[in-house]
Amino acid sequence: MTAPTTALIQVQRLSHSYLRGTPLETQSLRDVDFEVHSAEVVGVVGPTGSGKSTLLQHLNGLFRPQQGHVYVSGLSLSDPELDIRTIRQRVGLVFQNPEDQLFERYAGDDVAFGPRSLGLPAEGVRKRVRQAMEAVGLPFAYKDRLTVQLSQGQRRRLALAGVLALKPQVLVLDEPTAGLDPQGRRELLRTLAHWPSEDRAIVVASHNMEDIAELCTRVYVLVEGRIVLQGPPRGVFSEGQMLMQNGLSVPAATQAMLLLRQRGYPVSANVLTIEEAATEIERYIHAHGV
């Protein structure tokens, strides 16, 4: 098998079992094919236990493939010679509630931890901390604040800055907006939307379908360890019934249209946003109303 060259991440026929070889063996991933290209924001949705976190933890080498292949910029995670630090630098993983993992007294030191461990000189560390903090919308002056005195939304963005300071190519986030207030969520989504570029991409797992609809360019749906659907959010969310049968949901705007259809009004369910839903309902009312 040749290493792919174009994708930032390529996962081929990946399978994974927990407690392998014991009576409690449970298969978490089954033959998963998954790709991440430059400038993409790739969503991963699936009910609890569907294998999302297992997949994400393969992307920066926390798990090595038991079966199948994972390539990061063409480097195979199955290669015994591979220096795993290369992968960890290229793929930054942000866990759920990352603000719980801040450990330094001062905000700036927490962001600086990664670059310092890379052995960068002080001025280089300072520059990376500044860039990372600005990228997440935290003023550089906040470096001197006590981490405990920041708000939860700020601490989450600080944790994100700590990962960005390692200059990853791919940012992988697990439930990035859970627990944030609506404004904190909007600010984080705005930060994330601006981050991908010619050589950078995002992978985001979320139960919040509004997040996925707003942010993602492509979505994978995982059910019981298998990819059952993938494509742009509009296409994926048009399969509303199937998603709901599998314990998932669709954005509220799409839900409203599906309910109207259920009640016998043949409006189009091909909407993702409130604006689109309003336009379609308005059209329908004006075409059929008294």
Place this chain on the structure above:
Amino acid sequence: MDGAEEPLIRIEGLHYTYQAGTHRAVPALCGIDLTIHAGEYVALLGANGSGKSTLLRHLNALLLPTAGNVWIAGWNTRDATHLRNVRTTVGMVFQVPDSQIVATVVEEDVAFGPENLGIPEDELRQRVDWALSTVRLSELQHRASHLLSAGQKQRLAIAGALAMHPRCLLLDEATAMLDPVGRRQLLETVGHLHQDGMTVVAATHNMAEAALTQRIIVLSEGQLALQGEPRAIFSQIETLRALHLDVPHPTLLARELSARVDGFPADLLTIGELADAVATYLGEPAGAAI
């Protein structure tokens, strides 16, 4: 109290400052007056850092006021002789499923609290069975608790609180980490408990969830900013956004439609209400949608 019924929760002039008396003192609650009556279902909204969790922690005496008083069913939480009464009256469920499970088997986890109260064996059995059936986990009573899904773990946490026979449940963002089905099932359980007379106070960032309650209380910087019925609160979109909050998506859609379609109501809370409003415009549908 002149024979008037003592409210279940009475808060007067509550101030709380973290690290009070040090140079790092952080005021979290700044003069809260609030009454919650038995049987109410109340949502507590506010930006991250607005004081929601600090307030909830005063309601079962996890925190004691820096100034002011909190009475639970007439007991002042400062009175250590009534601490047990306060804690058994008010049960609390936190955000992260894994952090509140203490035993390895489901039924043992539920029994943990009442067992420590010295409840006799047969009553203990009754309490555990009742609590598990209320949250619909009876079939899983012998299951290892770490093998439950996140949504099941949260319902287990509620069962653990219920086994203490509380009169009031506090939910501190208890649905934030759940997938759509887990969230829906938890909300259904809470709805049933409320119908059976349970007082519920739920801190949440989910506006659709807040729309299901009877009263919304909004905190901002440790003070009471707004309170009222969901429909009245969610009609104040600009005020809410200034407080870092938002309105439910169906309300946004209704507002958008009311601006476009003559006489369409702007103050709807759920997609069910939205579909009803469309129906009043169009009459019953003529035929099948397909």
